[in-house]
Amino acid sequence: MKKNIILIGFMGVGKGTTARAFTKKYGTYIIDTDDLIESKEKKEVKKIFAKKGEAYFRAQEQETANWIEKCVTGTFISCGGGFYKVDNLKKLGTVVLLDASFEWIHNRLKTAKNSENKLAKRPLFSQEKKAKKLYEEREQAYKKLADVVIDVENLTLDEQLEQIAKKCKL
Template sequence: MATSSTCAENVVLIGFMGAGKSTVGRELARRTGRYFLDADALIEAAQGRAIASIFDEEGEAYFRELEQQSARWMAECVRGSIVSTGGGMPTVVERLREIGTVVYLKLPFEKILERIGPEERRKRPLFHDIEKAEKLFAKRQKIYEAQAQITVDADRPLEEVVDEILRRL
């Protein structure tokens, strides 16, 4: 398991789908010289298929188990990186802090809808029903807040979000 001294090496970005975890993560990595790791892309690469396909063929429970496996691997093996989690990972992985410093990118649901247009929503299984997605958002928001060591308002320009994260780290 990661110790508190190694935790500081990684930054773990959490937040709902469309909050900007990948965009912010790439910019943080660029500005700090760290590697960027997208947990969803890691799972897709390991499975050889898209997350939507995993959901369709195996179901959500199977995907959540894959998230737990990838989190264990990251806690043991990943150092000096910026990690972008999937929106649901904080709901099944209680010990994200073993991977690194947890930063919650907070964004209102209405802004998320603006960012994720209809085309993108079709690719995201949990966004097929907007009303259901909004209820999921409300439920997850409490989990994100409980997991976070740093909460950042993500409803502003990328540079400002990254600057604040760097200041607060």
Template sequence: MKIKNNNIVLIGFMGVGKGTVARALSKNLKTMNLDCDDLIESSANMKIKDIFSTYGETYFRNLEKTLAKFLASSVRNAIISTGGGFIHAKDIKKIGTTIYLKSSFDAIITRMQNSENSEKKFAKRPLLKDPNKARELFNSRVEMYEKKADITINVENKTPKQIVKEIKKALSLKDKN
């Protein structure tokens, strides 16, 4: 498969492991890794939870849209991990080949609870504060992730190394080691 702009864009619900997989994939392919949430925090000079509490979700989504336009026009040869709601940015398909990291809601929550920095992971995701609302949000986004994805990889109960191997196989990529 030809990779658009030589960029691989990881999409999926918050906490599914997009950042972890992006770092592993970028190391394996010896290419740059960009985290959209980190880029937004850097440009706004605020943590995401503070952007949400100070300016609200609409403001944050506008920052994502601006970032999507920048990535589509200016970034090449990168692995890009997105925030869970980044799929709302209409330019996402122009950025690169989108890979949906698919998992059930319960598996995502269990993964986050079992991580060594669990409290930090939950604290930086304001939309996970209310588990019932978070599940509703998850359910409302699944179809969108599937529609925006060029490739879907089921990540439940898999290590980052296993996921990287599946992504590379789906993209017909060879190791650069």
């Protein structure tokens, strides 16, 4: 894989799960943009938001995108839900959207084995109306930016991986 695969989608859609499964199956390197920022800041995303605010966090996302553009190739990159706003996203690689309805994502988080952790990591889901509004604001932007759209609702994880590999010509 020479070009990066950039995985976008709403929080909780399964980007991290898909990235980990993809690397296991195809032997690629993976990175997670939120993990990179947490490592640099030595704080969890929710604490960065709480202490320094969203504007600061978005600036960190842009800095991360700039680094990826300059230094990273042949990597599967799982992005935070708001990472799509970076101004050089299309230069980073093939943009793949994991697409699902808000209801499906919310149900996925509520019924996961470690649902308490998954929901705690995403405090927005404690305010369902706000989360749904954010989903609706982002939905069209995600689709507009995507080179490839994978509807994950009716696919197994293996089927998702196969579609990504096929559509990204791996």
